[in-house]
Amino acid sequence: MxxxxxxxxxxxxxxxxxxxxxxxxxxxxxxxxxxxxxxxxxxxxxxxxxxxxxxxxxxxxPDFSPDSVTTSLSAGVLNGKSRELVYDIDTGRKLSQLDWKIKNVAILQGDLSWDPYSFVTLNARGWTSLASGSGHLVDRDWMNSEQSGWTDRSIHPDTSVNHANEYDLNVKGWLLQGDNFKAGVTAGYQETRFSWTARGGSYSYDNGQYIGNFPPGKRVIGYSQRFEMPYIGLAGHYRINDFEGNVMFKYSDWVHAHDNDEHYMRKLTFREKTGSSRYYGASVNAGYYITNNAKIFAEFAYSKYEEGKGGTQIIDKTSGDSEYFGGDVAGIANNNYTVTAGLQYRF
The missing domain is CATH 1.20.5 (Single alpha-helices involved in coiled-coils or other helix-helix interfaces)
Structure with a gap:
């Protein structure tokens, strides 16, 4: 068991x-x-x-491919007018105004853009005069406070635009995008310069008491302006088939302007500086693609620098003495437009 x-x-x-x-x-x-x-x-x-x-x-x-880069070159004309003003230091009454015109000055314009992302465009552009061009000067003074019209005036048809140029650096952010359009905001920095020399001309002083002519070809007044500013704005782009259009609006409340006025016969220099004036600008261009990468286009651009006021420095070239007047005794303003046509190429 x-x-x-x-x-x-x-x-x-x-x-x-x-x-x-x-x-x-x-x-x-x-x-x-x-x-x-x-x-x-x-x-x-x-x-x-x-x-x-x-x-x-x-x-x-970032997109570093060649087709993210676009460049263009165009030629055209510049027209416009600048104002130089002087005011009474005590009353603010206008004492003097010089109107400097720009008449069909030939310019060359260039543009370089890079799209590092589909929603961002970096851009550098500018234009410059190709040679000295035609201008015009009218100089008026209001020396009698009891008189509304001018008392003194000189006219200078023989006025040349020595040079004019502008450069603009900006970035665009495309907030809305479709198959054939883009719309967004922009911000940038812009500087613009103008220079003139007035020769000869005629004058009428003291309500016509003294009338005469300056020696032909003799330098009477030289003048230059410089505007610098940051700005903000709006941008738009539209393409249908081989046709393309672009528009841009710019605004600034932070314009700083400088000028230099040489009165050669009196041997006096006037230098003014203003701050915080306004700027308005707009541009529109339209083009047609002749190949997949090349486009011919035309562009119109308008700029308006509203009058800025500030102090002035007067320098006596003979004695070397200098005196400064603060406040709003000087004014600087400009409006201009360009019309150009050229070729754009995307690599």
């Missing part, structure tokens, strides 16, 4: 060990499967996250 019992016991133990081993094996397999699932899920999460990070990183990598 003992032997039989012992055999049965051993058999039961072996069966129990087999059952136990079977359960342990299944448990181990389940654990391994769970671990493999966990690893697969982790790998999938890492892959998705890596793809997302890569997509975001590529989104912020």
């Amino acid at each position: 003992r032997q039989v019992f012992w055999r049965n016991k051993c058999t039961l133990v072996r069966r129990f060990d087999k059952i136990k081993l079977h359960h342990l094996s299944r448990l181990y397999l389940n654990i391994r499967v769970r671990e493999m699932k966990t690893h697969v899920i982790a790998v999938m999460i890492i892959a998705v996250f890596s793809e997302s990070v890569y997509a975001e990183s590529t989104l912020f990598i």
Whole structure:
């Protein structure tokens, strides 16, 4: 009996060990499967996250390809008028006004744009006179406070525009974009310069008491202006088939202006400086693509620098003496427009 019992016991133990081993094996397999699932899920999460990070990183990598760069060159004419004003230091009454005209001065204009992202455009542009051009000067004084009209006047048809130029650095952010249009905001910095020399001419002083002519070709007055400002604005772009149009509006409340007035015959220099005047500008161009990359276009641009007032410094070139008058004793203003036509190319 003992032997039989012992055999049965051993058999039961072996069966129990087999059952136990079977359960342990299944448990181990389940654990391994769970671990493999966990690893697969982790790998999938890492892959998705890596793809997302890569997509975001590529989104912020600037586009350095050639077709992100556009350049243009055009030629045209500049027209406009600048005003130089003098006011009474005590009453603010206008004492003098000089109107300097710009008449069909030939200019060359260049433009370089880069689109580092689909929603950003960086731009540098400018124009310059090709040579001295035609101008005109009328100089009027109001020396009698009881008289509304001018008392003194000189006219100088032989006035040349020595030079004129402008440069503009800006960035555009495209807030709205469609298949064939873009609209956004812009901000930039702009400087504009003008210079004239008036020669000869005629004069009428003291209400016509003294009338005469300056020697022909003799320098009478030289004048220059410089405007500098940051600005903000709006920009728009539209294309349909091979036709394309662009428009831009600019505004500034932070114009700083400088001028220099040389009265050669009197040997006096007047220097003025004004601040915080306003500027309004607009430009529109339209073009046609003659190839996939080249476009011919025409452009019109208008600028208005409202009168800014400030102090003036008077320098006597003979004695070297200098005197400064503060307040709003001097005024500087300009309005001008350009008409150009040229070729644009996208690389």
